[in-house]
Amino acid sequence: MAVMPDFRYIRRQISRSRHQSLVFILCVALSMVTLVSLGSFSRSVHSSLLRDARTLHAADIIIRSRAPFPADFEAAVTALEKENAVESARVYEFYSVVRKVAEDDSLLAQLKVVEQGYPFYGQVKLASGRPFHEVLTSGSIIVEQVLLDRLHLQVGDRLKVGEAILTIADVVVSEPDRPVNFFALGPRLFVAAADLEALDLVGKGSRVSYYILAKVHDQRRLANIAKELRGFPSEERIRVETYRTANSRVKRFFDNLLFFLNLIGIFTLLLAGIGIQSTLAALLKEKEKTIAIMKTLGARSFYIISHYFGVALLLGLIGTLVGLVVSLALQNFLPSLFRGFLPADIGLGVSPVAVGEGLFIGFMVVVLFTALPLFGLRDVKPKAIFGKEEQRASRHGSTWLVGGACAMFFLIMVLLRIRELKTGLYFVLGTGILILAAFFCTTWILRQLQKRDEDPLIFRQAMKGLFRARNSTRAIIVTLAAALTVVFSITLVEKNLDASFIQSFPADAPNLFFIDIQSQQKDDFLKTLGIPATTYAVVRAPLVAINGERIDPEKERGKRGDNLGRTFNLTYRKFLLDDERIVAGKGLFRPDWKEPQVSVLERVLEMRDMKIGDLLTFRVQGIEVSARISSIRARTEKGLKPFFYFVFSKGVLEDAPQTFFTAVRLDKERIAPLQNHIVARFPNVSVIDLTEAVTVFSRIMAKLSTIIRFFTLFSIVAGFLIIISSVFATRHARIQETVYFKILGAKKRFVLAVFSIESLLLGLISALLALIFSQVGSWIICWQAFDLTYRPFIGTSLLLVMATALLVLSVGVGASLPILTHKPAAFLREQSDE
């Protein structure tokens, strides 16, 4: 039987169930808004920051090393230049404290010493608008505006950088290979390579990043040239990458952020889907009698389903349009949300692709989440006419089907969006566990509540309300608890980070670090410093093998989080620090072992499992040094005190090229004078004011959490839509109860109290569950990811719980309020019809 959908019929069905239709539309709109705003944001990020990989690296080939390039490598590059295959420019990046010439005032700056030619792609934009290469000549420097502000300088003034005195020629506005600068500990300062010698800052062992940027004339040769350079037998770890393979820090950061936001987005989508499903189910339940009568009169299931599918599609369409309009409106607000994270001049528009993607996924969500309630229509039996409504919802497999469909959708979305199977699976598993835990806890709590019957009348009625037929109490609690867990966790983790680093910078933790002290400067430095301080030797070296098995740095770096592919800071000493303890082994080193030994910090084991007796091989200045693991250490307190992953026994590293660093605790007002004093005497020593670094960090954190909260907000809205839908779904039952209570002599206050307690219970149970889950989750996150001592923030937690309960209360009661004003007679008559 071919059925033309009857639009009048569809319209009437919708206008008869205005409330449910509205919530349905809102759920669809919500998922659209989430998809479009997330999609647009990630597209903006990609197009503004990551679009042109060549510009992002300012070159075709990027060669990076932590040490000066060996002569033969330099020769190889020169040879390529000679045959006119490439053009190259050297770039040196490091931190140094720069000083005013006349007065005692200094500041840590991020130096970038560049040769002519840089940048090969993109431009360094200057405030004056002049071309970069014309301005940056020997004797001139170009700085960020912040530096001028902080040191009260102007263009044209002179500045002491290392041993040289240079003139500030211009102000840098943007540079291609650093599109955003929120990671920097100090303002940017460009120096011409011709002045490098004069600075006298690049000494052996300093933390200089050496780069050779190359432009390849014949792009077809790009891969081959890169391969050739990569294959160069070098003892140092030289990383040769093309703009295609290079992974910039900015890209990594945004990849991670977008990854996380995508997870939240998918989560929201899931909740919105549940909302769509429960509203449609409620809507269809309202039509049950109509449907039963249609069936009695001979209508086929297909006919009925196709009509209600029409209803769902029409509502979905309206929801999509509403969602698009809201997304467009939101675009006015997004730039201020992302300010500082994205270059100021980028346009944040709704991307047509994001809209297309949103439409498609939105359509899938509507189809998927409406399928089950629609197919449920097949089971409507004509006997429903007699109004013999089942009190308890029958649970024949459909619940499992719903769960299964949701899980499938979830998995597909995760895989589609995240494109990382393992993390995706972990995420799905984590969410699954969260939802299951919420499900079982809720079931248990509800069962406990159902057992009680000695409570006062109002409480008993409220409890009855929770178990009212069609009231998706359990679904609401599970969804709300899961959504709230995410929100609470973000708040708790942020609070913890804030408390550990920003608020109460630990009183005994050092706040001033002096790095890159040369061996021969050590004694003089300590004398000049004038306060007792421990110095730590630092030998920088990569780990090349474990038990003879080579480490593949590329593979390592591909991992999320810390990895074995980087260069480590090694040290040597005989004793355990105050804040360390041995977790495996007898003492730091084994007196009975004659060979070189190394003690490993427990956290290294998270990157790769290691045990006592394993042989670790590092490459120290070209020479491979092996040592056997003698102990595993752990830190007794988490905090900002200096620590080392690898501590060597005496007699291994003493002769290697090394620098020293020390950390002291100083009052804030003493920092600047000491910094000026030290730097005047030891220009190569970098002074890092942690309180300053912490400010940078807290700014990033605040911004990040705002963005994350913004997207989490959508999932909360989804949770509330589910509550509202449930109130509407039970509207009939609520009116009925209200009327019956009233005719039996109950006052409005009584009815209101019953509804309030019901909502309050709902809110409290969800919030308390969320609190427990988020406390556990945040504890794990703080402990594992940030290495912090966890604080539970009981006060804040209780506030969160109360706020949630109040919010749920007002939504629940607010949606029930219109019911209270009903006069009994009209309803009683309607009732008797049935």
Next chain:
Amino acid sequence: MNILDARNITKRYFVGTRQITVLDNVSLSLNEGEFVVVRGESGSGKSTLLTILSGLDRPEGGRVFIAGQDITDLREDDLAPLRNTTFGFVFQSFHLVPSLTALENVMFPAELANDMAAREKAAKLLSRVGLAERTESYPHQLSGGEKQRCAICRALINEPRIIFADEPTGNLDSANGNAVLDLLLELHRERNTTLLLVTHNPEVAGMAERVVNLHDGRIVTDGGHA
């Protein structure tokens, strides 16, 4: 003084744009302890009259006095104590609270009135109408007649001064119908409860002290037997 005094009650409904007058200038007084039956064909306005007399609905015109107090314009909350203890309702279609068991339904008005003995009273009433075994059943598990008996127990539990009953025996076989009537009449006799009963049953009408006949929203005869 009359326990109930209704003067010139008018009730209209709108169906689309058409106005229909369901009650047209109806006046009715009940003495304390009277047993009055209202009769009339289907659609004559019996149920409508009952809802207005009991304050469940507001008339377009006229006033309703209960024990001398004008309840016509009382707010819902001010009607609550009246409904709880002064009135008892038995509806044509029961109106039991679906989320409560039979026992809980019967107990409810007593609990609202803070009656400590609510549970015992309710159980006793239910067993008097033969529902001792069904106390834990929910309304949807009861038959029409069982629901009816349950509703009557609920109306009686606070021993109201007036009982409004809309065809209380309509769904019952004669044995059960008689049990229900006995219950009502017993209360009427022992506590001098006023009974206003809508029924088509001539046998029941025959027991009444007074019969009011409604036709097309007007009282055509009042008093004596039909």
